[in-house]
Amino acid sequence: MTKNVAQLMGDLESIGRDPLRGGYSRPGFGTHELTLLEWFVAEAESRGLDIERDRNGITWAWWDLPETATGSAADSGDKPNRAHAIATGSHLDSVPGGGAFDGPLGVASALASLDQLQEQERNGTLRRTRPLVIAVFPEEEGSRFGVACLGSRLITGAISPQRALALTDRDGSSFADAARAVGLNPEHMGADPARLSGLDAFLELHVEQGKFLGKDPLGPAVAVASSILGHGRWRFSFAGQGNHAGTTLMADRHDPMIAAAAFVVAVRDEVSAESGARGTVGRLEPIPGGTNVVASRVDVWLDVRHPDDVVTAGLVERLHHRATALADAEGCTVTMSEESMTGTVNFDGGLARGLLNSVERVAPGTQLLPSGAGHDAGILASVIPTGMIFTRNPTGISHAPEEYVEDADAQHGVDALTLALADLLTE
Numbered sequence: 161m162t163k164n165v166a167q168l169m170g171d172l173e174s175i176g177r178d179p180l181r182g183g184y185s186r187p188g189f190g191t192h193e194l195t196l197l198e199w200f201v202a203e204a205e206s207r208g209l210d211i212e213r214d215r216n217g218i219t220w221a222w223w224d225l226p227e228t229a230t231g232s233a234a235d236s237g238d239k240p241n242r243a244h245a246i247a248t249g250s251h252l253d254s255v256p257g258g259g260a261f262d263g264p265l266g267v268a269s270a271l272a273s274l275d276q277l278q279e280q281e282r283n284g285t286l287r288r289t290r291p292l293v294i295a296v297f298p299e300e301e302g303s304r305f306g307v308a309c310l311g312s313r314l315i316t317g318a319i320s321p322q323r324a325l326a327l328t329d330r331d332g333s334s335f336a337d338a339a340r341a342v343g344l345n346p347e348h349m350g351a352d353p354a355r356l357s358g359l360d361a362f363l364e365l366h367v368e369q370g371k372f373l374g375k376d377p378l379g380p381a382v383a384v385a386s387s388i389l390g391h392g393r394w395r396f397s398f399a400g401q402g403n404h405a406g407t408t409l410m411a412d413r414h415d416p417m418i419a420a421a422a423f424v425v426a427v428r429d430e431v432s433a434e435s436g437a438r439g440t441v442g443r444l445e446p447i448p449g450g451t452n453v454v455a456s457r458v459d460v461w462l463d464v465r466h467p468d469d470v471v472t473a474g475l476v477e478r479l480h481h482r483a484t485a486l487a488d489a490e491g492c493t494v495t496m497s498e499e500s501m502t503g504t505v506n507f508d509g510g511l512a513r514g515l516l517n518s519v520e521r522v523a524p525g526t527q528l529l530p531s532g533a534g535h536d537a538g539i540l541a542s543v544i545p546t547g548m549i550f551t552r553n554p555t556g557i558s559h560a561p562e563e564y565v566e567d568a569d570a571q572h573g574v575d576a577l578t579l580a581l582a583d584l585l586t587e
């Protein structure tokens with residue numbers, strides 16, 4: 161049975177809702193991400209796709225070449241020829257309290273495009289020379305283990321398996337344990353250049369996460385990505401003396417919360433002074449975390465983004481100095497550790513031009529937009545040509561429940577993806 165993208169998104173509507181935060185909480189390798197993955201596998205299998213889960217937990221759903229096409233299963237024995245494949249897809253996990261579209265829209269759109277392409281192949285208007293594979297990447301947000309795009313970093317070698325496996329979540333479970341729990345073998349994880357060398361291009365359709373297309377007057381329904389801002393995450397651990405809230409005089413305290421709070425304001429000030437930079441503290445954890453306890457430690461996570469990686473490095477260095485001075489003033493200490501850093505990515509120019517052509521046929525006036533958000537496409541761009549299509553979000557809000565896409569715009573995104581894939585699959 162074929163479904164349009166609105167119907168596919170409708171299937172997911174109730175999975176992983178978070179009544180406390182609003183929106184959805186679907187952490188990587190958690191129950192809800194896995195439920196969505198089961199849904200994806202069932203939808204892909206019902207369309208005749210062959211499912212593989214690779215050693216890094218990435219799911220690949222293959223639409224092999226028909227038997228009449230050159231180099232197909234018919235002439236090469238049982239194994240279909242999966243060289244020179246075109247890949248599309250996205251992720252199914254979310255940030256805590258995230259929107260419905262960030263990730264799942266790219267997966268649902270891939271399935272909806274597949275329906276259109278399979279129909280074209282049946283009626284003879286599509287003659288593929290390449291297989292298509294839909295890829296679903298785990299833990300894209302890094303909401304559980306702290307490093308975003310964990311699946312694509314592992315397969316490309318951007319993170320070592322040793323480092324990835326030692327990452328822990330808020331409950332202290334390691335990524336190694338989470339991987340084992342879903343049947344993966346930690347000893348087999350890591351860079352997989354052979355698998356990547358079989359892919360000639362990766363396209364990711366994604367909800368637009370800023371205000372370019374949704375602002376007044378409304379822009380086109382679909383856009384193409386030019387680049388991804390360099391971005392990184394750093395952890396600042398402010399340490400002081402844990403103590404009793406009632407018996408410890410204000411003058412006697414070494415309270416790391418005071419240094420951490422001042423640091424949050426310093427981040428806003430330093431980053432605001434740097435043109436084009438963004439800096440966020442969205443997570444802060446006092447330890448032990450009791451109302452009547454002066455904290456002994458406060459961990460603060462900093463997210464910094466800027467198009468120029470040298471500027472990012474300078475900014476983080478200045479913030480480290482500010483944190484040290486603020487900690488000193490409270491009789492506390494601070495240590496900084498880098499959790500991830502991804503340099504600015506410029507997407508493949510040839511692929512972007514091809515995408516613009518396809519997208520222009522669906523949404524005239526299409527623009528090339530930089531992305532302030534990170535994506536698996538940005539990590540894969542270091543090894544294969546990648547490109548991205550953005551679907552208009554009228555609220556301009558993302559990583560929050562208000563993220564939104566109109567059904568008609570989602571359909572435009574799918575139509576553009578289908579045109580782009582049809583071009584690539586017949587090249």
Ligand code: GLV
Binds near residue numbers: 300532533534
């Ligand atoms: C992922 O969406 C990110 O940009 O942090």
Ligand code: MN
Binds near residue numbers: 300
């Ligand atoms: Mn995303």
Ligand code: MN
Binds near residue numbers: 255262301533559
């Ligand atoms: Mn996201």
Ligand code: MN
């Ligand atoms: Mn007491």
